[in-house]
Amino acid sequence: xxxxxxxxxxxxxxxxxxxxxxxxxxxxxxxxxxxxxxxxxxxxxxxxxxxxxxxxxxxxxxxxxxxxxxxxxxxxxxxxxxxxxxxxxxxxxxxxxxxxxxxxxxxxxxxxxxxxxxxxxxxxxxxxxxxxxxxxxxxxxxxxxxxxxxxxxxxxxxxxxxxxxxxxxxxxxxxxxxxxxxxxxxxxxxxxxxxxxxxxxxxxxxxxxxxxxxxxxxxxxxxxxxxxxxxxxxxxxxxxxxxxxxxxxxxxxxxxxxxxxxxxxxxxxxxxxxxxxxxxxxxxxxxxxxxxxxxxxxxxxxxxxxxxxxxxxxxxxxxxxxxxxxxxxxxxxxxxxxxxxxxxxxxxxxxxxxxxxxxxxxxxxxxxxxxxxxxxxxxxxxxxxxxxxxxxxxxxxxxxxxxxxxxxxxxxxxxxxxxxxxxxxxxxxxxx
Amino acid sequence: xxxxxxxxxxxxxxxxxxxxxxxxxxxxxxxxxxxxxxxxxxxxxxxxxxxxxxxxxxxxxxxxxxxxxxxxxxxxxxxxxxxxxxxxxxxxxxxxxxxxxxxxxxxxxxxxxxxxxxxxxxxxxxxxxxxxxxxxxxxxxxxxxxxxxxxxxxxxxxxxxxxxxxxxxxxxxxxxxxxxxxxxxxxxxxxxxxxxxxxxxxxxxxxxxxxxxxxxxxxxxxxxxxxxxxxxxxxxxxxxxxxxxxxxxxxxxxxxxxxxxxxxxxxxxxxxxxxxxxxxxxxxxxxxxxxxxxxxxxxxxxxxxxxxxxxxxxxxxxxxxxxxxxxxxxxxxxxxxxxxxxxx
Numbered sequence: 210x211x212x213x214x215x216x217x218x219x220x221x222x223x224x225x226x227x228x229x230x231x232x233x234x235x236x237x238x239x240x241x242x243x244x245x246x247x248x249x250x251x252x253x254x255x256x257x258x259x260x261x262x263x264x265x266x267x268x269x270x271x272x273x274x275x276x277x278x279x280x281x282x283x284x285x286x287x288x289x290x291x292x293x294x295x296x297x298x299x300x301x302x303x304x305x306x307x308x309x310x311x312x313x314x315x316x317x318x319x320x321x322x323x324x325x326x327x328x329x330x331x332x333x334x335x336x337x338x339x340x341x342x343x344x345x346x347x348x349x350x351x352x353x354x355x356x357x358x359x360x361x362x363x364x365x366x367x368x369x370x371x372x373x374x375x376x377x378x379x380x381x382x383x384x385x386x387x388x389x390x391x392x393x394x395x396x397x398x399x400x401x402x403x404x405x406x407x408x409x410x411x412x413x414x415x416x417x418x419x420x421x422x423x424x425x426x427x428x429x430x431x432x433x434x435x436x437x438x439x440x441x442x443x444x445x446x447x448x449x450x451x452x453x454x455x456x457x458x459x460x461x462x463x464x465x466x467x468x469x470x471x472x473x474x475x476x477x478x479x480x481x482x483x484x485x486x487x488x489x490x491x492x493x494x495x496x497x498x499x500x501x502x503x504x505x506x507x508x509x510x511x512x513x514x515x516x517x518x519x520x521x522x523x524x525x526x527x528x529x530x531x532x533x534x535x536x537x538x539x540x541x542x543x544x545x546x547x548x549x550x551x552x553x554x555x556x557x558x559x560x561x562x563x564x565x566x567x568x569x570x571x572x573x574x575x576x577x578x579x580x581x582x583x584x585x586x587x588x589x590x591x592x593x594x595x596x597x598x599x600x601x602x603x604x605x606x607x608x609x610x611x612x613x614x615x616x617x618x619x620x621x622x623x624x625x626x627x628x629x630x631x632x633x634x635x636x637x638x639x640x641x
Numbered sequence: 642x643x644x645x646x647x648x649x650x651x652x653x654x655x656x657x658x659x660x661x662x663x664x665x666x667x668x669x670x671x672x673x674x675x676x677x678x679x680x681x682x683x684x685x686x687x688x689x690x691x692x693x694x695x696x697x698x699x700x701x702x703x704x705x706x707x708x709x710x711x712x713x714x715x716x717x718x719x720x721x722x723x724x725x726x727x728x729x730x731x732x733x734x735x736x737x738x739x740x741x742x743x744x745x746x747x748x749x750x751x752x753x754x755x756x757x758x759x760x761x762x763x764x765x766x767x768x769x770x771x772x773x774x775x776x777x778x779x780x781x782x783x784x785x786x787x788x789x790x791x792x793x794x795x796x797x798x799x800x801x802x803x804x805x806x807x808x809x810x811x812x813x814x815x816x817x818x819x820x821x822x823x824x825x826x827x828x829x830x831x832x833x834x835x836x837x838x839x840x841x842x843x844x845x846x847x848x849x850x851x852x853x854x855x856x857x858x859x860x861x862x863x864x865x866x867x868x869x870x871x872x873x874x875x876x877x878x879x880x881x882x883x884x885x886x887x888x889x890x891x892x893x894x895x896x897x898x899x900x901x902x903x904x905x906x907x908x909x910x911x912x913x914x915x916x917x918x919x920x921x922x923x924x925x926x927x928x929x930x931x932x933x934x935x936x937x938x939x940x941x942x943x944x945x946x947x948x949x950x951x952x953x954x955x956x957x958x959x960x961x962x963x964x965x966x967x968x969x970x971x972x973x974x975x976x977x978x979x980x981x982x983x984x985x
Binding site: 227228231232234235236238289291294295298299302303305307308309311312315317318328330331332333334337338 | 646649868870871872873915920921922923924925926927966967968969970971972973974975976977978980981
């Protein structure tokens, strides 16, 4: 009998589950369709603005919203959920048991033998069940995959080429393990600071100035390091191979060269690879001939590699013009004089004349002006210029009452009567 | 305290006795199996019955057959307009007893287990009231003295639906005292043929007694103790509530609905029917089977319904279609399969 009860309860639970699930799907149908429809417009708009990131965001939002809708629908639908006893009533009504199951559940009579397959008379309406989620899925698919023309954004402004060139150098040097990472990081940070500005200010005078300085310093430090490495490599090579054969003075010079190169590397803005530097510092140039040949050979190869890498960044082979770093800079397009603007900056000062500019010497030569028809001259017109002595009016027109000038006076009286003695001295000194 | 539930053995034995009674009655009245079962159900539910039918359909024969099969004391009263209340309840008669003149109550025809009140609608309202009061109270009071009626006590009243002139239709409040109102209809041609071949005018058919009054009393008690599941009681309550105007679509033209007495009648009748069918409990099907005879005379329709020719039978049938046995509706994502024929 317990088996009959278990079996009937199992069948009732199945029926209950079916009905409750049906209610849940019914309640969540409309919110699913409404939510998907509401998401469609914003999703298409987002894909137009952010064509790459938007699909993932839309999928996330759809997923979260879907979960919330399902949970909320379950909460609302549970008011309509049926109980186990109601499921038993459905079963006994369908099977024509005359409420025998309800009576057995009340303990009044034994449970009747259950059939092998009990039909509760409830069928899924596939159209009403599947239509809402399929519609929601269709809207979601449209939101994700309907082709949308991305908004034509204004092209990203080109940044100054010096930044990319500097960063490329830094990457190459880091990859080749040429320089100290701290030095490279500092350069990288400076470039990042310049890039972090508003794009409209990238080509401002201050920004371009800073870019030029940074580039200049970077190139200079690379060239300096290359030079030091080459000198160290050369001196090491000669000392290691021919130290005994070299004259003492030459040997001392090479040892000094080596020491200076190492010191230069230590003090430079761009320091070499710390491991390499440490190896070089550990070397005593006077004892080079006694050191292990194989180790020295490897060390020199390493120095040569690093120098070659630096040369590649600088755009030429190592050992060539390494004493002419100033010339390398001078040959570059970077300049700061009038007319000496570079590729990045354009022309320096703008020309204020068109055509050939007149030479300065010609402007100082006096030129004869042809007066032309003098009958048409107006008061104040310059008719001719001469180079002669001034006629000085010696008489002083003394002033009388009423403001009338007395023409008996002249320039001399002005000199004597009007000018202060100190003023007289100053004028005299001027004409001397 | 609820009475103890009957055992399976009791139910089985009781069902057997009732089946024997039904079989005996079917030999008395041909082609009226449903009517006979309804009458027996009413008896087991301890209710009074109102039979409405044309003359000559066997209403009196039914009562006589019932009386013979159960061995109940039966009396018949022909209601006429000049019938007085005392004619049915009994009258005090002045008699000399022990040298003294005193009134001695002479019981009337009401003092029987089974009373056939023929054409009750022909008697005056005063006489009707006297009968209906006795049906309700179970005793008769005359000159201040109460005389209990025999137990069990049943009244099977009849009324003629075609003779309306000169009649006094029972008021609704008194109709409510009848458990069932049964329509007696004429049988089929085959039934009529059988009647012609086996019956004669003036000769009552022989009826074998299949049980005693004590057996009937036992069966009535058994029916009372039958189990009524809560879901069935809930269905009865919803059904009766739906008879009131505004509570359902079917009751749109109802003026007054059924009373709580109707709900009790439904429960009692459903239990009795379950006993007849040998089941341990009343079911939805039992309620639906007894709904029409229980409710048809307790629903008062408005004038519009009468104009349209709508009857209380139509209302009750519509109610049974409209009110589901289960209150749990199905969502649109599910649908109910067509009912299986011969289920159970």
